[in-house]
Amino acid sequence: MWGVTATTPDAAPVDQERKAPGRPRSPRADEAIIEAVLDLLTEGNPAESISIESVAARAGVGKATIYRRWSNKEALLVDAVASVKGEPPRIKGESVRDDLVALLRPIAVPAHSRAAKIMPCLWSEIHRSPELHRCVQKISEPRRELMREVLRRGIGSGELRADLDLDLVLVMLMGPLISQTMTGWNPNLDRATLPERLVDMLWPAIARP
Amino acid sequence: MWGVTATTPDAAPVDQERKAPGRPRSPRADEAIIEAVLDLLTEGNPAESISIESVAARAGVGKATIYRRWSNKEALLVDAVASVKGEPPRIKGESVRDDLVALLRPIAVPAHSRAAKIMPCLWSEIHRSPELHRCVQKISEPRRELMREVLRRGIGSGELRADLDLDLVLVMLMGPLISQTMTGWNPNLDRATLPERLVDMLWPAIARP
């Protein structure tokens, strides 16, 4: 799973699996480095304040050991983030509305998992790095797909309008939460209840007339 | 207009705008500094590559003259950008829907001005300091207030429901655009038409039944 962007020419196809000569890379170092990045992020350090040197020190590892695996800070961040991806929340599958709310709530109240604590630290870097951006997209895609399925189920059951643009609905539900997370919460809007208010507000627009 | 985040304790005491003692700050320096930042940005330098030193050199100004006005690079960048973002778009005041779309469009399609090239570079920096965040809020507040006024007008005219939570509506309209700008545009959603689709989609939820 490591090495998504790593420098290693581990492109040894499949067939021959020639073992590289010399001392093999230590998997303990891999772990320690990723773990150090994640620790630093979880402690609330903004992504751009994380220096390779601090990661090396925290991981008890030489700088070269990092640069041997990742060509720069961005690549390291990408792999570190890729390694967390908490599982998407369980949904009950009974009510479309409740399922949507259940899927939205973790975005608004990101208190529980480590992934949740890390995500906000990354917004800063996403714009600098298309790579990181794709990575974050990939991580969040399962959740989005889950929402699409819930919507399709609602359409299938006749609860929702059949002509919905799923992506549009998605962005109308998640966008407000994401923007609030990034630009700071409007004090007039309660984090905890915003997901259900969003769904309820949008309901007349998506429900079958 | 400069100095939104500037360090100056421009605490006009109470009474009469007492003139500060000593030599006043040179407006020429203000201009030269902002202009230098803007030049560097429009030349294609990525925002994070812009150093205070390069700005000082370009502006023909001492570093201290910059630090006297802005406490760090982000503050300077923000003010530079703020100086370039035109005033909120004129609205016709005829149709609530058209006014909303007109106010939203520049967020989705910031294409023309110099600000367009610059703004995206700044999301990166927003999360660092609460101060910077407040600054950005302040800059965008006029546009939000304008939208609130449009909504209030619609309520007054009976076009919209009277029990709307204006902030909630605001976040449902702007959030999707902002999040798309920040996290990258979903290729299934057209930037140009998204504003009107958002308004139209939300219309059944906010229009008087």
Place this chain on the structure above:
Amino acid sequence: MWGVTATTPDAAPVDQERKAPGRPRSPRADEAIIEAVLDLLTEGNPAESISIESVAARAGVGKATIYRRWSNKEALLVDAVASVKGEPPRIKGESVRDDLVALLRPIAVPAHSRAAKIMPCLWSEIHRSPELHRCVQKISEPRRELMREVLRRGIGSGELRADLDLDLVLVMLMGPLISQTMTGWNPNLDRATLPERLVDMLWPAIARP
């Protein structure tokens, strides 16, 4: 007494004494500036650590007020030092040996006067500045002349050899004390008793055989 090196074109000869137009320079500022320099030196700050800014702040004076009077730090230091010159010690005039010891002791034990505390701070600057050097020479000249007179008295009374090179004797008496002050005291040599040990040691070389 001020203005030994000052910039002022106070070379208005004598005859005409045309009063300068405008507000006359405040003598209070003169005093405050010199006093500030002296304070800073007395507090043990080495001469090279004294900045014009610190002097201005301490004196409650604008920097320009200093530069109007002295062209640079060196000139200011020179005048400050020139203003102190404690009077040379009283000598009894009974014994040549005792008089020499009395004149040497303040060099070795510079505890009393302000001048004594300031002098060591200046060694640093003396080499940079011929001007300051001349100034210090002038200040210490009376003491040296006094010693020469004591020696001449001894020669006249037949107590000392007639063929003495007074300057050589002087440098053999003062040199060791000055060098100890500058390069740090050899712990094997007691500051308090060194003057008399020097004189006694040298006595066979200068006394009439």
Place this chain on the structure above:
Amino acid sequence: MWGVTATTPDAAPVDQERKAPGRPRSPRADEAIIEAVLDLLTEGNPAESISIESVAARAGVGKATIYRRWSNKEALLVDAVASVKGEPPRIKGESVRDDLVALLRPIAVPAHSRAAKIMPCLWSEIHRSPELHRCVQKISEPRRELMREVLRRGIGSGELRADLDLDLVLVMLMGPLISQTMTGWNPNLDRATLPERLVDMLWPAIARP
């Protein structure tokens, strides 16, 4: 020979000169830095005008590489000077008087070497820090010890009095020369002949009666 005042904790623990971990410091950098300082000094730049930055540029070295070795400018200057002062002069060992004169002369007439141009610039800096002072002491100690040995030899051979305080004699011989070097030469005293005049003058006081 480098690093007399260097920052390195070359605390060889106890036993065996354990090699420090990590890449060893480059001797080429040491040389280049010292050489750059010496070049700048010999080109006539006054000592206080030499900046770490100019040294780094001239040596083709990063500033950190300098600060890793010396904690400040004076320490660097001292080591640079120390590297250039030749070993103490060879003494013939025949006559005590001639040996003393031979050892004193380089203090009075430091004319030939590069050291000659440099040393006077350093008195300025000596008073700043005790550390620097100790360093200078250490550098000059060999010469002083050599003089003590000459004096002991004279005592052993019966040429000199047995009850001499060697430190006192030392300071009486070197002090006048040092003070003349530092405070400027009395025009009545010839630099070239002062050493022998000092020894001859003091001779009756130190020779066995």
Place this chain on the structure above:
DNA sequence: CGTTAATCGAGACGGTACGTCCTGTCTTCGG
């Protein structure tokens, strides 16, 4: 079992930029 070769922690390398401080000049106001 020794050789070979890439790894490891450690830290020095040449650089770039930081944010602070001071210099000597200038520009404002009020006395």
Place this chain on the structure above:
DNA sequence: CCGAAGACAGGACGTACCGTCTCGATTAACG
């Protein structure tokens, strides 16, 4: 015109990281 206050361009300071490099010491598989 002088006073204080303080902004101005310039430049050095000492620090922090960057990404590269060089050490001696491991740590495998190959021969």
